[in-house]
Amino acid sequence: MKLPKKVKAMSLxxxxxxxxxxxxxxxxxxxxxxxxxxxxxASNNRQPAVAVVLSPVENGLIRDVGRFSGTLEPKxxxxxxxxxxxxxxxxxxxxxxxVIRGQVVALIDDEEYQQQVAxxxxxxxxxxxxxxxxxxxxxxxxxxxxxxxxxxxxxxYSDAQFDTVQAQYESQAARFKVAEAQxxxxxxxxETARLxxxxxxxxxxxxxxxxxxxxxxxxxxxxxxxxxxxxxxSIVELQPITAVIYATDKEYFRIxxxxxxxxTSGVFSDRVFKGRVTRVAPLLKETTRxxxxxxxxxxxxxxxxxxxxINVEIEYDRxxxxxxxxxxxxxxxxxxxxxxxxxxxxxKAYFRPIKTGIIEGEKAEVMEPADLSGxxxxxxxxxxxxxxGIILPEEGMQTGGPTGIRYSGSRG
Numbered sequence: 001m002k003l004p005k006k007v008k009a010m011s012l013x014x015x016x017x018x019x020x021x022x023x024x025x026x027x028x029x030x031x032x033x034x035x036x037x038x039x040x041x042a043s044n045n046r047q048p049a050v051a052v053v054l055s056p057v058e059n060g061l062i063r064d065v066g067r068f069s070g071t072l073e074p075k076x077x078x079x080x081x082x083x084x085x086x087x088x089x090x091x092x093x094x095x096x097x098x099v100i101r102g103q104v105v106a107l108i109d110d111e112e113y114q115q116q117v118a119x120x121x122x123x124x125x126x127x128x129x130x131x132x133x134x135x136x137x138x139x140x141x142x143x144x145x146x147x148x149x150x151x152x153x154x155x156x157y158s159d160a161q162f163d164t165v166q167a168q169y170e171s172q173a174a175r176f177k178v179a180e181a182q183x184x185x186x187x188x189x190x191e192t193a194r195l196x197x198x199x200x201x202x203x204x205x206x207x208x209x210x211x212x213x214x215x216x217x218x219x220x221x222x223x224x225x226x227x228x229x230x231x232x233x234s235i236v237e238l239q240p241i242t243a244v245i246y247a248t249d250k251e252y253f254r255i256x257x258x259x260x261x262x263x264t265s266g267v268f269s270d271r272v273f274k275g276r277v278t279r280v281a282p283l284l285k286e287t288t289r290x291x292x293x294x295x296x297x298x299x300x301x302x303x304x305x306x307x308x309x310i311n312v313e314i315e316y317d318r319x320x321x322x323x324x325x326x327x328x329x330x331x332x333x334x335x336x337x338x339x340x341x342x343x344x345x346x347x348k349a350y351f352r353p354i355k356t357g358i359i360e361g362e363k364a365e366v367m368e369p370a371d372l373s374g375x376x377x378x379x380x381x382x383x384x385x386x387x388x389g390i391i392l393p394e395e396g397m398q399t400g401g402p403t404g405i406r407y408s409g410s411r412g
Contacts, residue, residue, distance in 0.1 A: 328378050
């Protein structure tokens with residue numbers, strides 16, 4: 001069935017209107033989308049301000065310090081032992097007791113050695129009597145020989161008679177020499193016996209250092225049967241006392257004999273002890289790659305004891321008026337190490353490269369630039385880029401100072 005022409009014309013007009021309307025809607029949507037995209041791009045390019053905490057650039061003391069852990073050892077130590085064998089009759093000292101140079105610390109039962117001295121004295125008495133007898137006989141033989149010489153020269157004594165007298169003299173001379181030697185031997189035997197008797201009194205003695213030392217260990221008890229050179233006690237020197245640390249190859253070449261050190265112990269947390277490096281081993285152990293370092297510590301109060309753990313600080317260098325920033329303020333941007341300096345008036349932060357010197361704990365010395373001043377960012381710096389805005393803390397900021405604002409926190 002065919003439609004009327006009028007209906008066909010109206011349908012064509014509607015189609016045209018719909019087409020034009022669709023194009024207008026598409027154009028409008030495109031304009032709106034472009035505006036939204038530009039707005040979003042502008043918003044993304046605008047970096048937000050970062051909340052920060054500031055600390056001032058300061059001038060003060062900073063030290064280059066090596067820190068070590070170690071243990072305490074006696075300055076010196078030796079073992080007291082008898083030179084003769086016997087029963088330990090008396091031990092006068094015990095662990096921890098004070099010992100004075102030259103003090104008798106123990107006794108060995110001396111009955112046997114007293115008998116040896118008495119026997120040696122008796123033997124010497126006999127030898128001296130024999131010596132006197134031999135000397136008298138030699139004097140008589142000498143007179144007889146002198147008389148025989150005279151008579152022989154006058155022809156009264158025959159050669160045989162003279163030879164007999166001369167032989168008697170020589171015999172008495174030999175007897176005298178034997179007696180003389182026996183006296184010397186007996187005197188030496190008596191001296192030895194008396195010396196061995198003296199060894200029953202065991203004396204603690206040493207050549208150098210303090211006159212007062214202490215018993216470190218006891219190895220035997222009274223009544224023990226001892227052979228010569230059996231250890232009885234050990235004696236230690238505690239003033240000064242020695243701290244032993246081990247340095248790696250990195251620290252080894254910075255340590256020198258004579259360097260002053262400070263020593264602390266967990267036992268005396270409120271005390272700081274002073275010391276000085278006295279010995280540095282000339283080599284590093286192959287197994288640990290460390291070298292032994294010995295430090296003498298003043299221990300006049302006798303507080304420090306061998307075996308204690310200690311902490312040691314050795315000062316390598318110091319700067320009295322150094323420019324200092326908190327170590328936490330240092331960040332890296334690109335290939336540069338530096339800090340963010342706060343422009344407080346404009347509320348922005350700018351990156352400044354720096355060259356550091358001594359690092360001590362949470363403090364860092366700034367060698368360059370020499371004119372670094374103001375406030376550095378110590379919290380929030382890792383979010384910053386050069387020239388970014390910052391949000392300053394309201395608390396801790398007061399008016400005053402040459403810039404109009406100062407930080408009221410510690411200036412350490």
